[in-house]
Amino acid sequence: MKxxxxxxxxxxxxxxxxxxxxxxxSTVEKRMRFVVDLARRNVQKRSGGPFAAxxxxxxxxxIAPGVNIVVASNCSILHAEIVAIILAQKxxxxxxxxxxxxxxxxxxxxxxxxxxxxxxxxxxxxxxxxCGARSEDAQSIGFDxxxxxxxxxxxxxxxxxxxxxxVLRPEAISVLKEYARGGGPIYNxxxxx
Amino acid sequence: MKxxxxxxxxxxxxxxxxxxxxxxxSTVEKRMRFVVDLARRNVQKRSGGPFAAxxxxxxxxxIAPGVNIVVASNCSILHAEIVAIILAQKxxxxxxxxxxxxxxxxxxxxxxxxxxxxxxxxxxxxxxxxCGARSEDAQSIGFDxxxxxxxxxxxxxxxxxxxxxxVLRPEAISVLKEYARGGGPIYNxxxxx
Numbered sequence: 001m002k003x004x005x006x007x008x009x010x011x012x013x014x015x016x017x018x019x020x021x022x023x024x025x026s027t028v029e030k031r032m033r034f035v036v037d038l039a040r041r042n043v044q045k046r047s048g049g050p051f052a053a054x055x056x057x058x059x060x061x062x063i064a065p066g067v068n069i070v071v072a073s074n075c076s077i078l079h080a081e082i083v084a085i086i087l088a089q090k091x092x093x094x095x096x097x098x099x100x101x102x103x104x105x106x107x108x109x110x111x112x113x114x115x116x117x118x119x120x121x122x123x124x125x126x127x128x129x130x131c132g133a134r135s136e137d138a139q140s141i142g143f144d145x146x147x148x149x150x151x152x153x154x155x156x157x158x159x160x161x162x163x164x165x166x167v168l169r170p171e172a173i174s175v176l177k178e179y180a181r182g183g184g185p186i187y188n189x190x191x192x193x
Numbered sequence: 194m195k196x197x198x199x200x201x202x203x204x205x206x207x208x209x210x211x212x213x214x215x216x217x218x219s220t221v222e223k224r225m226r227f228v229v230d231l232a233r234r235n236v237q238k239r240s241g242g243p244f245a246a247x248x249x250x251x252x253x254x255x256i257a258p259g260v261n262i263v264v265a266s267n268c269s270i271l272h273a274e275i276v277a278i279i280l281a282q283k284x285x286x287x288x289x290x291x292x293x294x295x296x297x298x299x300x301x302x303x304x305x306x307x308x309x310x311x312x313x314x315x316x317x318x319x320x321x322x323x324c325g326a327r328s329e330d331a332q333s334i335g336f337d338x339x340x341x342x343x344x345x346x347x348x349x350x351x352x353x354x355x356x357x358x359x360v361l362r363p364e365a366i367s368v369l370k371e372y373a374r375g376g377g378p379i380y381n382x383x384x385x386x
Contacts, residue, residue, distance in 0.1 A: 003257070005202040006279050014197055064196070075279055076288045076316035077270070086199050086268055095269045096380065116312030119339050123269035123309065146312050147348040155340040187289060 008073045010083070011047035014038075014065060023062040031056055031108045032132055032167045035065075036175060039080070039110040042067040043179045049143075049187075050179035053080040053109040055088040055097075055126065063097075063105065064088035071185060081109050081117040085124045098125030106130060110172045111138050112165070115146025121161060128162040132172030141176050142186035201266045203276070204240035207231075207258060216255040224249055224301045225325055225360045228258075229368060232273070232303040235260040236372045242336075242380075243372035246273040246302040248281040248290075248319065256290075256298065257281035264378060274302050274310040278317045291318030299323060303365045304331050305358070308339025314354060321355040325365030334369050335379035 017038065025031040031054065039052035049068035056062055066084030070076055084107065089095055097105050106128040107121065112135045121129060135145040149155055153163045180186075210231065218224040224247065232245035242261035249255055259277030263269055277300065282288055290298050300319045302310075304326040314322060328338040342348055346356040373379075 003280065003284055004207055005200065006283055007198065007200040009198040070288050070316075074286055074288045075282050076318070077275055077279055077313060082270055086270055087196065089268050090199055091196055093267055095263050095267045114312060114316075115342075116309055116316065119307065119309030119312045120270060122337070122339055123263075123307075125269070144315070146315055147342045147345065149308075149340045149342050152340065 006075075008069065008075065008078060008083075010065070010067060011042070011045060011069070011072070013041065013045050013047070014067065017041055018062070018065065025056065025060045025062065027060070028108070028130055028164065028167055031060060031106070032110075032130060033171070034062070035108045035110050036132055036168055036171045038065060038067060039172070039175045040178065043175060043182065043184065046184070048072055050175045050184065051080040051109070051111050053084040053107060055084050056106045056108060058104040064091055070187060077116070079114065079117050081107060081113050082120055085120060085126070089124070094125070096123070096125040098127050104128065110175060111135075112145070114144075115148050118148055118152055121156065122159050127160065128164070129156065130164045130167055132166075132168050133176060134165065134169065137169070137173045137176055141180040199268075201262065201268065201271060201276075203258070203260060204235070204238060204262070204265070206234065206238050206240070207260065210234055211255070211258065218249065218253045218255065220253070221301070221323055221357065221360055224253060224299070225303075225323065226364070227255070228301045228303050229325055229361055229364045231258060231260060232365070232368045233371065236368060236375065236377065239377075241265055243368045243377065244273040244302070244304050246277040246300060248277050249299045249301060251297040251299075257284055263380060270309070272307065272310050274300060274306050275313060278313060278319070282317070287318070289316070289318040291320050297321065303368060304328075305338075307337075308341050311341055311345055314349065315352050320353065321357065322349065323357045323360055325359075325361050326369060327358065327362065330362070330366045330369055334373040
């Protein structure tokens with residue numbers, strides 16, 4: 001029954017973008033630059049919100065990219081981080097990509113995860129989260145980040161998940177500002193007050 | 194590119210279950226009984242974790258069901274609540290099902306949402322959350338619920354989202370216990386300590 005299934009795809013331009021950039025990123029700054037550029041392309045192509053993410057293995061190889069496709073897919077769940085987690089788990093054939101061996105997977109996200117994406121991280125098997133812009137940067141253009149636990153960084157670290165913040169933050173902020181200047185839709189902005 | 198898309202379906206038996214039960218549920222207890230029975234069937238069919246959910250409109254009509262399909266779909270995101278939100282948004286053609294008119298949608302879930310699902314609720318357009326079992330009931334059989342903000346009920350209510358707890362809690366707990374007795378997999382149980 002069609003109503004009991006769901007499918008999404010990344011925007012068509014992503015495949016060419018990946019070919020152009022390759023899949024090896026030897027430093028955390030290179031990985032963040034890839035992710036910030038992916039977010040900027042998502043804004044310029046008007047294919048979604050100003051957010052992108054990627055999951056990389058311990059050698060810096062891209063396992064799966066993600067961009068925000070909430071509006072295009074009519075699905076509030078499809079934030080960039082969630083898309084990257086889903087596609088990485090599909091590629092690796094496992095709902096817990098950190099299980100069972102010594103592998104280490106890093107989620108690099110252009111903006112700090114919202115409450116939903118934060119909650120998704122411990123279930124995914126990721127062992128490190130790297131953030132560009134901060135929540136307040138997304139809030140400053142009108143996005144709502146949700147109710148996060150106070151000191152969520154410490155809560156992650158207690159679970160063995162490392163958190164690194166402010167990597168290329170100015171570049172990540174510039175994508176948020178470009179989106180706001182272009183009049184992109186600011187959805188879910190705390191409308192139920 | 195196959196690696197840039199994802200598809201899921203509810204288990205095959207769900208369609209028959211929906212035909213059997215109909216789609217009108219005039220009281221919150223009837224809606225919860227439907228959801229608890231859906232969770233129990235998911236356990237008995239061994240198609241996923243002991244969790245189910247449904248989204249209903251203000252007349253008590255089922256808009257979309259959800260069951261936990263994390264293991265079968267190799268996807269840690271596909272908790273029952275997330276599946277129901279995705280399918281309801283698909284059916285209604287909108288990423289924010291509460292937007293734009295006076296409609297009211299209720300999420301009924303057999304167990305209180307985990308941190309990820311809680312975070313997803315404000316983005317979905319749902320205006321009421323009804324819970325059966327409590328987090329501690331899921332934790333007592335070994336499931337991890339994640340780091341929720343203290344007093345999350347109040348945080349939801351501040352956003353205009355009503356929270357109702359303990360509807361048919363004993364029946365919902367009995368499904369969790371049936372799953373544990375049957376030796377169902379307890380995944381993501383805080384393994385990264």
